[in-house]
Amino acid sequence: xxxxxxxxxLLPPWALRVMAFGALAVLVxxxxxxxxxxxxxxxxxxxxxxxxxxLIAMSAAVVSGLIATERxxxxxxxxxxAQAVHRASALVGFTFLxxxxxxxxxxxxAAPAQIVVPYAGPVGLGAIAFxxxxxxxxTGLLRPRFASAARPWMWRMFHVTAYVAxxxxxxxxxxxxxxxxxxxxxSYLLCVLGVAMAAFTRLLVTVKPRSVPxxxxxxxxxxxxxxxxxxxxxxxxxxx
Amino acid sequence: xxxxxVTGVGGPRLTxxxxxxxxxxxxxxxAMHGGLPAPSLGELVRMVExxxxxxxxxxxxxFARKLSAVARRSARxxxxxxxxxxxVVNGAEGEPGxxxxxxxxARAPHLVLDGASVAASALGTDEIVLAVESGAAARSVRAxxxxxxxxxxxxxxxxxxxxxxxxxxxxxxxxxxxVPPGRRERAAGIGVDxxxxxxxxxxxxxxxxxxxxLGPDLYATAGTPDEPGTTLLTVGGTTVVEVPFxxxxxxxxxxxxxxxxxxxxxxxYHGRWLDPAAASRAVxxxxxxxxxxxxxxxxxxxxxTPGTCALGEVRRIAAYLAGQSAGQCGPxxxxxxxxxxxxxxxxxxxxxxxxxxxxxxxxxxxGACFHPDGTARFVLSxxxxxADEIGAHRRGGSCGMPVYGVLPLPVPSGEEAxxxxxxxxxxxxxxxxxxxxxLVRLDRYGxxxxxxxxxxxxxxxxxQRAVGMCPALALRVTTGVRExxxxxx
Numbered sequence: 166x167x168x169x170x171x172x173x174x175l176l177p178p179w180a181l182r183v184m185a186f187g188a189l190a191v192l193v194x195x196x197x198x199x200x201x202x203x204x205x206x207x208x209x210x211x212x213x214x215x216x217x218x219x220l221i222a223m224s225a226a227v228v229s230g231l232i233a234t235e236r237x238x239x240x241x242x243x244x245x246x247a248q249a250v251h252r253a254s255a256l257v258g259f260t261f262l263x264x265x266x267x268x269x270x271x272x273x274x275a276a277p278a279q280i281v282v283p284y285a286g287p288v289g290l291g292a293i294a295f296x297x298x299x300x301x302x303x304t305g306l307l308r309p310r311f312a313s314a315a316r317p318w319m320w321r322m323f324h325v326t327a328y329v330a331x332x333x334x335x336x337x338x339x340x341x342x343x344x345x346x347x348x349x350x351x352s353y354l355l356c357v358l359g360v361a362m363a364a365f366t367r368l369l370v371t372v373k374p375r376s377v378p379x380x381x382x383x384x385x386x387x388x389x390x391x392x393x394x395x396x397x398x399x400x401x402x403x404x405x
Numbered sequence: 406x407x408x409x410x411v412t413g414v415g416g417p418r419l420t421x422x423x424x425x426x427x428x429x430x431x432x433x434x435x436a437m438h439g440g441l442p443a444p445s446l447g448e449l450v451r452m453v454e455x456x457x458x459x460x461x462x463x464x465x466x467x468f469a470r471k472l473s474a475v476a477r478r479s480a481r482x483x484x485x486x487x488x489x490x491x492x493v494v495n496g497a498e499g500e501p502g503x504x505x506x507x508x509x510x511a512r513a514p515h516l517v518l519d520g521a522s523v524a525a526s527a528l529g530t531d532e533i534v535l536a537v538e539s540g541a542a543a544r545s546v547r548a549x550x551x552x553x554x555x556x557x558x559x560x561x562x563x564x565x566x567x568x569x570x571x572x573x574x575x576x577x578x579x580x581x582x583x584v585p586p587g588r589r590e591r592a593a594g595i596g597v598d599x600x601x602x603x604x605x606x607x608x609x610x611x612x613x614x615x616x617x618x619l620g621p622d623l624y625a626t627a628g629t630p631d632e633p634g635t636t637l638l639t640v641g642g643t644t645v646v647e648v649p650f651x652x653x654x655x656x657x658x659x660x661x662x663x664x665x666x667x668x669x670x671x672x673x674y675h676g677r678w679l680d681p682a683a684a685s686r687a688v689x690x691x692x693x694x695x696x697x698x699x700x701x702x703x704x705x706x707x708x709x710t711p712g713t714c715a716l717g718e719v720r721r722i723a724a725y726l727a728g729q730s731a732g733q734c735g736p737x738x739x740x741x742x743x744x745x746x747x748x749x750x751x752x753x754x755x756x757x758x759x760x761x762x763x764x765x766x767x768x769x770x771x772g773a774c775f776h777p778d779g780t781a782r783f784v785l786s787x788x789x790x791x792a793d794e795i796g797a798h799r800r801g802g803s804c805g806m807p808v809y810g811v812l813p814l815p816v817p818s819g820e821e822a823x824x825x826x827x828x829x830x831x832x833x834x835x836x837x838x839x840x841x842x843x844l845v846r847l848d849r850y851g852x853x854x855x856x857x858x859x860x861x862x863x864x865x866x867x868x869q870r871a872v873g874m875c876p877a878l879a880l881r882v883t884t885g886v887r888e889x890x891x892x893x894x
Contacts (some may be wrong), residue, residue, distance in 0.1 A: 233832065234876050241839045248836075248874055309873040317830065317878035 212272060215265035217349055220338050222258030223298070224356035226251055227331055231363035235370050246375035252305075259302055262295065290333050297330035331360070408510065409504045411512070413647040414660055415627060419611045419634050420647045423512060428545060431552045432650050434515035441519055442617045446476055447526040457623035458613065462495060462569070462606030463675065463703040468613070470602060476528055478601035489530040491597040493578065493604040494521050496537040496546075497562045499569035500673040501725075501813045502705045505637035506607040508645045510535075510542035513611065514549035520610030522555070523617045524603060533557040534597060536574045538564050564815065566674075566729035570774045571604040584731040585774035606703070608637050632690045638704040642813035654679075654687040659709060667709045668790045670812070672702025674722055675779025678790035684708075698786070710811055714795045717808030719787040720748040724858055725814055726780045732863030737777045740767035742843045742856055744784055749857075751795060754802035758788045758795060790826040821859040823885045824868065830879035837880050853880075 194200035232239070233247040268281060269275045281296060283289040304311070304323035311320035335353055339345055345353075411423045422429050422437045429437060444452065453469040460466045479490040494517060498506050510517060521533045535550075535557060537543045543561055550557045560578050562568050568583040575596050577583035596602020612634060616624045625633035628650035640661045648657055658665060669684040670676055671694060679687060683697040694701050709715060727741035745825045747764040750756025765784045768777025788795065797804040824837075824844055833851035843864060846854045860868055860882070872880050 238832075241835045244834070244876075245839055245874065247835055248876075273660070307867060308878075312872050312875065312878045313881045321880060 172317070189375035202224050208268060210266045211264050212274075215261050215268060216338060217352070219261035219265055221352060221356060222254045222261060223331060223334065224360060226255035226258055228325065228359045228363040229254060230327075231360070231367045235366055237370070237373075255302065259298065260314070262298065266291075269391055287337055291341060294330045294334035297326045297333070301327045301330065332337055361392070409508050409643055411508060411645045411647075412660065414657060415635070415647075415649045415653055417647055418615050419509065419513065419516060419608070419637060420645075426512075428512050429515060431515055431549070434513070434519075435888060438516060438519070438614070439618055441522060441525050444523065444617055446472075446529075449523065449527040449617065450476075452621050453613070456616050456624050457631070458609070458616060458634070459691075459740070460605050461608035461612065461636065461703065462571075462887055463673070465701070468609060470607065471605065472524065472527075475601045475603045479528065479530075483535065488600050489532060490528045490601040491532045491534060492521050492525045492528065493571075493574065493597060493602055494533070494535045494607050494610055495569065495571060495574050495604055496535060496542055496607045497563070497569035497574060498538060498703070499566045500675075500703060500705060501815055502642045502670075502673050502707050503703055504638060504639045504642065505704060506572060507539045509607055509611055509637070510537055511539075511545045514545045516611045516614050517607050518546075518549055518555070518557070518610075518656050519614035520612070520617075521557075523613055524610065528603065531556060534560060536560045536562050536576050538562050538569075538579060546560065548871075557672055557809045566726065567731050567774060567776055572774070574604060575602060584733060585776075586852060587733070587773050608704075629690055629692075631692060636701070636704055637693070638689070638706050640706045641708060641856070648689055650688045650690040651693070654689055654706070655685050657689065657706065658684075663708045664709055664710075666711050667715050667794070670707040670709065670783075672700035673703070673705035673707075674783055675724055675775070676700050676702045677782055680790040683790075700782075707812060712806060713809040713811050714752075714804050714806040715787070715791045716748070716752050716798055716804065717806075718810070718812050719784065719791070720752060721808065721810060721814070722812055723748055723780065723784055726776070726783070728859055728861040730776055730861070730863075731773075732861065734772040734777075736768040736771040740764065741780055742858065743767065744780065745858065746846070746856060748784070752798050752803075754799050757799065761785075761788060762783055802843050814867035820884060821858060822865075822868075822882045823857070824855050825881055825883045826853055826855065827881065828881045830877045832877045832879070834876045836876065837871045838873060841867055844868075845871075866867060 193202075196397060217284045229247050229251040233244055233251055235244070239247065266275070266280050270277050270280065279288055281292055283292040283296070300323055304320060308320060311317050335357065338353060339350065411420050413420055417423065422433060424432055450469050450472055453472060453827070458468040460468055460471070467720060475490050479488050496506050496510050496517075498504070517535075518533075521535075525531055525533055533555070535546050537546055537559060538561070543559060547559050550559065558578075562577050562583055565583070567573060567585055568577065570585045570752055572586045573583045574837045576586060578597050596604065616634070621633075628634045632650040635647050635649045638648060638657060640657065641663055644661045646657055646661060654669065654671075655665070658669075659667065665679075665681040665684040669679045669680060669687075671679060671687070677699050679697060679699050683699070687697045687699055689701065691701055709718060723741070724745045727745050730737045730741055732738050743764040744761065747756055747761040747855050751758060753763055761784060765781040770778060772778070794804055824841075831852060833847075833853075835847050835853075837845045837853050838847040844856050844858060844860070846856075848854050868882060872882060
């Protein structure tokens with residue numbers, strides 16, 4: 166099942182072309198004076214906010230991951246959507262994280278080694294968080310392989326490192342660099358609150374015995390089954 | 406490839422010389438069948454109309470109408486820029502129970518090429534494309550094309566049920582995926598490279614060659630007055646028989662040392678079942694088959710030997726047909742697995758024939774090709790032919806006979822993948838039922854009910870996603886041979 170055929174490539178053939186053209190346009194654009202000014206603006210923006218956005222996206226990933234198994238309110242379709250949001254926001258967060266430390270390192274504000282090696286101090290906390298997130302992201306991408314492997318629970322062991330990485334990242338955000346602005350502190354507090362609520366929900370779901378629909382007819386109810394069915398198009402949309 | 410024996414009832418025409426030669430090369434072919442006739446378009450259409458030659462690929466479309474449609478289409482567009490038509494020989498059978506076209510292409514390729522040349526020269530073109538499935542047929546046809554020094558293309562098609570549909574063949578020749586096109590379009594209109602295209606089955610061209618060299622009067626010395634000539638049958642998947650129209654089915658079965666057994670499937674896996682009484686009355690012609698509620702289709706005759714569970718055999722074929730769907734049309738993609746589920750319920754006594762009828766009715770007339778219709782025909786006729794057997798299943802949940810798998814299917818490669826659930830881990834989240842409605846239903850507690858079914862290629866993407874999304878990591882894909890080859894049913 167690991168095979169890919171040419172009917173369904175990993176990336177659509179136009180994606181690579183768009184990326185190549187985009188990269189070329191940026192390079193050419195940066196060579197012109199207004200383009201260079203815009204590039205400098207983008208760099209300044211990323212230097213200040215990439216880390217914050219990364220943390221917010223990661224928090225969204227943690228929240229959507231926690232509630233993705235909630236069954237009291239969310240229906241199956243919602244839970245599929247929650248998983249999609251979980252993956253998408255983790256990807257966005259990770260992308261911002263990469264641009265965060267690339268801008269810092271290329272701007273000379275940090276040494277390349279500081280990305281992965283946790284030196285003492287607030288920046289070191291960021292390195293710890295990054296290392297742990299790297300484990301989570303890599304094992305997350307390999308999840309289907311764990312399902313077929315002999316010990317599927319190994320995957321959970323790797324994935325719970327997110328619970329360590331996330332608070333470390335929050336601490337890093339509040340302590341590293343210049344003193345945090347009020348709105349940043351506020352948004353971090355909101356993130357903490359959101360994660361706490363989601364964790365509480367997950368706890369409830371785990372502890373509370375699941376209600377099983379009783380008194381259903383012996384044959385599979387046609388209505389339920391029809392409700393589960395969606396066309397391929399709807400399914401595609403649900404995952405976007 | 407299975408060894409296929411070739412015999413005949415009455416005098417051989419297409420299979421002339423098969424008793425002496427393994428393959429008729431050009432010299433032998435010319436010695437047997439004479440020179441290549443070159444009738445004009447008008448003459449050819451008149452001959453074909455007089456003999457009422459029909460397509461031999463299953464649908465039985467009048468060949469004269471196809472021929473005139475292509476001629477009209479290429480004449481109409483000739484005023485602006487000349488659009489020369491293309492002649493396509495469809496050698497794809499797709500049906501595991503059919504071998505006649507493979508045998509014909511492998512042993513008498515020149516007869517098929519004669520027919521294609523006759524049609525091409527009448528239409529004023531020299532472009533011929535041969536679409537073939539098996540390696541042996543491709544080698545034979547390539548050698549024949551080289552012998553004749555004719556400019557014909559040979560295209561290999563995958564062995565797949567829906568790849569034999571004429572639209573799918575045209576798509577394959579155009580270099581696209583061989584699945585039926587979304588809109589039913591006559592190949593006469595838009596075909597190979599967008600040009601008018603004459604697509605017909607390999608046997609049709611062989612019959613055309615015989616007709617052109619004999620003339621309609623001599624051609625009509627075999628067969629019935631309404632349906633002159635002979636036809637090729639594949640009996641039991643391994644015997645190809647040439648019989649004149651009007652021969653009794655019982656006589657053919659006797660000739661092949663086969664018995665009607667529990668019933669006879671005529672017309673292949675898109676055909677109909679005949680119970681033994683109907684099979685003994687049946688006459689091999691379109692009218693004769695219609696009289697007993699059968700169909701001639703592509704000439705496939707499959708008697709079901711006694712001792713195997715008929716319902717289990719039908720289920721096995723229905724599951725194969727569901728997997729052979731191209732996965733393009735919803736009613737087919739979702740409906741055919743439902744038919745298999747209804748048959749499962751019928752076999753274990755928990756469901757009834759009405760549920761099967763309902764499930765089979767979902768896809769009727771609703772698809773790019775006739776795959777759901779053909780499957781419905783196959784299943785519904787089985788309900789009638791095996792009524793007694795089904796009664797036993799409904800009363801006792803079993804007929805007490807094992808499923809031997811006597812109806813021919815492609816040999817499993819060992820790569821077949823199936824879904825599996827680790828029941829100790831599954832917590833009834835139900836995401837698999839949402840993501841894979843074709844394969845997974847949820848029971849009343851929300852736990853998955855898997856259909857025992859090989860994952861078809863078009864479903865692999867969805868399966869991978871479902872495996873990746875299972876919150877409990879309980880869903881996985883297994884490969885290899887099933888543990889129980891013979892299931893009591």
